[in-house]
Amino acid sequence: MDLGPYxxxxxxxxxxxxxxxxxTAVGLSLVFGVMRVVNIAHGxxxxxxxxxxWAIAQAVAGYPxxxxxxxxxxxxxxxxxxxxxxxxxxLKRLEYDPERTIVATIGLLYIIQQLTLMGYGPDARPVTPxxxxxxxxxxxxxxxxxxxxxxxxxxxxxxxxxxxxxxxxVILCAVWALMARTRIGLVMRATQADREMALAFGIPVExxxxxxxxxxxxxxxxxxxxxxxxxxxxxxxxxxxLLLSFIVVIIGGLGSLPGTVVAAVLIGLSDGIISVFFSPTxxxxxxxxxxxxxxxxRPQGLFGGRGA
Amino acid sequence: MRVYGLHAGLIALLLALHFVLPAYHHGxxxxxxxxxxxxxxxxxxxxxxxxxxxxxxxxFAAGMYGMGLGVQHLGLSPAPALLAGLGxxxxxxxxxxxxxxxxxxxxxxxxxxxxxxxxYLTVLYFGAYTRGDEGFVIQQAQRMLWGIDLSDPGNxxxxxxxxxxxxxxxxxxxxxxxxxxxxxxxxxxxxRVRMLGYDVFAHKFAAMVISGTMAGxxxxxYGLLFGYAGATFASVxxxxxxxxxxxxxxAGTVLGPFIGTLFMFxxxxxxxxxxTAYMLIAGVALVLLTLFAPQGLMGEVRRRLWRGxx
Numbered sequence: 057m058d059l060g061p062y063x064x065x066x067x068x069x070x071x072x073x074x075x076x077x078x079x080t081a082v083g084l085s086l087v088f089g090v091m092r093v094v095n096i097a098h099g100x101x102x103x104x105x106x107x108x109x110w111a112i113a114q115a116v117a118g119y120p121x122x123x124x125x126x127x128x129x130x131x132x133x134x135x136x137x138x139x140x141x142x143x144x145x146x147l148k149r150l151e152y153d154p155e156r157t158i159v160a161t162i163g164l165l166y167i168i169q170q171l172t173l174m175g176y177g178p179d180a181r182p183v184t185p186x187x188x189x190x191x192x193x194x195x196x197x198x199x200x201x202x203x204x205x206x207x208x209x210x211x212x213x214x215x216x217x218x219x220x221x222x223x224x225x226v227i228l229c230a231v232w233a234l235m236a237r238t239r240i241g242l243v244m245r246a247t248q249a250d251r252e253m254a255l256a257f258g259i260p261v262e263x264x265x266x267x268x269x270x271x272x273x274x275x276x277x278x279x280x281x282x283x284x285x286x287x288x289x290x291x292x293x294x295x296x297x298l299l300l301s302f303i304v305v306i307i308g309g310l311g312s313l314p315g316t317v318v319a320a321v322l323i324g325l326s327d328g329i330i331s332v333f334f335s336p337t338x339x340x341x342x343x344x345x346x347x348x349x350x351x352x353x354r355p356q357g358l359f360g361g362r363g364a
Numbered sequence: 365m366r367v368y369g370l371h372a373g374l375i376a377l378l379l380a381l382h383f384v385l386p387a388y389h390h391g392x393x394x395x396x397x398x399x400x401x402x403x404x405x406x407x408x409x410x411x412x413x414x415x416x417x418x419x420x421x422x423x424f425a426a427g428m429y430g431m432g433l434g435v436q437h438l439g440l441s442p443a444p445a446l447l448a449g450l451g452x453x454x455x456x457x458x459x460x461x462x463x464x465x466x467x468x469x470x471x472x473x474x475x476x477x478x479x480x481x482x483x484y485l486t487v488l489y490f491g492a493y494t495r496g497d498e499g500f501v502i503q504q505a506q507r508m509l510w511g512i513d514l515s516d517p518g519n520x521x522x523x524x525x526x527x528x529x530x531x532x533x534x535x536x537x538x539x540x541x542x543x544x545x546x547x548x549x550x551x552x553x554x555x556r557v558r559m560l561g562y563d564v565f566a567h568k569f570a571a572m573v574i575s576g577t578m579a580g581x582x583x584x585x586y587g588l589l590f591g592y593a594g595a596t597f598a599s600v601x602x603x604x605x606x607x608x609x610x611x612x613x614x615a616g617t618v619l620g621p622f623i624g625t626l627f628m629f630x631x632x633x634x635x636x637x638x639x640t641a642y643m644l645i646a647g648v649a650l651v652l653l654t655l656f657a658p659q660g661l662m663g664e665v666r667r668r669l670w671r672g673x674x
Contacts, residue, residue: 094470094473094474146651146655149655150654150655154469154470155416155469155470155473156654156658158416158418158470158473159416159607159611159650159653159654160650160651160654160655162604162607162647162650163646163647163648163649163650163651163654164647164651165647166643166644166646166647166650167644167647167648167651169643169647170641170642170643170644170647171641171644173640173641174639174641174644299481302474302478306474335489337485337488337489338489340485341482341485341486341489344478344479344481344482344485345478345479345482347474347478348463348464348474348475348478348479348482349463351467351471351474351475351478352463352464352466352467352475353466355467355471
């Protein structure tokens with residue numbers, strides 16, 4: 057293949073990464089924005105979503121589409137409920153002190169990860185996608201008799217991957233609508249803008265916090281359910297989404313949702329393209345250094361936005 | 365005087381244990397002392413200066429690889445290799461301090477986390493030299509310090525004790541000196557310290573370099589005494605461990621890091637007989653500590669029994 061088809065392939069793969077990353081990172085960004093809490097256990101909520109999706113698919117084996125649809129609804133709800141419980145039992149008692157909550161969520165990370173290891177085991181397990189038609193992509197090539205349409209071997213995608221991108225766009229629009237157009241979104245934004253004032257106006261801030269924490273974790277779980285037919289469910293799979301979400305949230309500007317989405321698309325696409333041409337380890341080194349340096353020199357993020 | 369007596373007493377007790385402990389616990393205690401030196405370095409920054417770093421594995425690994433790569437590829441003998449490890453810890457921590465101290469609070473935690481992660485990935489990337497996750501063994505012949513075989517359990521214990529004793533006494537002296545008092549003041553109220561005319565940045569910078577150098581020294585000693593250097597020691601887990609040990613033992617107490625390390629080491633040692641998921645214990649301990657005992661064990665002792673405990 058020439059460079060061109062490679063680039064198309066990398067862009068498509070990158071778009072899938074970006075879609076899933078945007079969902080995960082928006083969850084993290086929401087929690088940080090409203091609650092001012094850095095949730096280190098976010099990647100483990102992602103992992104839990106994938107593992108629960110596998111368990112549900114296993115329970116209704118034989119009907120992959122039914123199992124997947126069920127997982128798509130149930131996994132985020134279960135994970136969200138777990139997160140709400142964690143918020144009410146742990147984070148609330150720490151009074152959302154930024155530093156102590158980081159330590160507590162690190163503890164939560166190990167608890168979730170190791171409990172999954174004990175219950176689910178160390179194997180990576182696949183989930184069957186509900187539909188998976190291969191779609192070949194044509195390419196133009198200049199042959200002996202002018203430009204011709206060819207179908208290069210290996211250049212193609214699956215209907216499922218396109219559906220993931222579509223689903224992510226729909227969900228992101230729904231989150232935006234929730235934040236911008238509903239009463240509960242208004243309450244969340246009020247709490248984000250001024251916690252004390254929100255309290256004074258009779259907003260039950262602690263319940264809002266629990267809801268936001270659950271919503272953030274649910275979004276991560278949803279992203280995981282979408283990606284699990286492409287990757288496999290594994291008890292250590294939470295580390296990469298966590299790191300990438302951090303990168304996205306920081307580059308996009310802490311707590312700014314539009315910035316987060318833009319940064320997710322940027323990072324997802326470039327991650328796909330860079331890992332095709334360079335070593336993935338090198339790409340990760342550069343990305344982590346970038347995050348560190350952005351935080352040091354431009355704490356408000358690369359895309360302006362309000363400072364954290 | 366009572367204070368110095370207590371700490372000297374601990375060192376004397378550890379020396380006495382050298383002659384009576386059975387081999388298994390003897391080996392464990394040597395390991396705990398080296399790791400406790402790492403935790404004491406961490407404590408200077410976290411416990412006394414109030415800066416929570418999530419990237420100390422970078423300094424530990426800098427020391428370990430500064431020493432290990434020197435021995436492995438440059439053929440250094442242990443004494444200059446240890447110095448190389450110490451130097452690597454100092455240089456890396458000074459570099460990170462210059463960058464990370466421009467931020468504060470949560471941003472400081474994330475910046476240190478990110479740079480440590482970049483460091484870990486760098487170790488993996490240069491797998492040709494570092495052998496990545498697999499690591500490399502430092503041969504017995506390369507571990508002869510002035511004719512003393514450091515791979516011998518007895519010598520290893522005493523070497524660990526010397527390192528531990530130096531770090532303990534240095535910590536004790538530092539936090540009781542005016543310099544340490546300023547660090548505590550920065551932890552309590554940075555603005556007021558600045559208003560009183562102290563150079564806050566310089567003090568924080570010095571604290572971070574001393575802390576990183578101590579962590580580097582512990583890393584270099586760990587590699588040399590136990591004959592192994594691997595990428596695991598640069599991973600996030602090894603940044604979380606000292607935090608856990610210090611929190612458990614009591615942040616901002618000189619003895620806390622040792623108590624915490626000892627306690628946690630045996631907790632994990634005992635639980636690994638029951639399950640492979642031993643990090644679960646660490647997780648539960650972290651959550652319970654932040655919830656119920658943010659002061660840690662020695663912090664409770666200070667609160668209830670002895671208010672002047674450093």
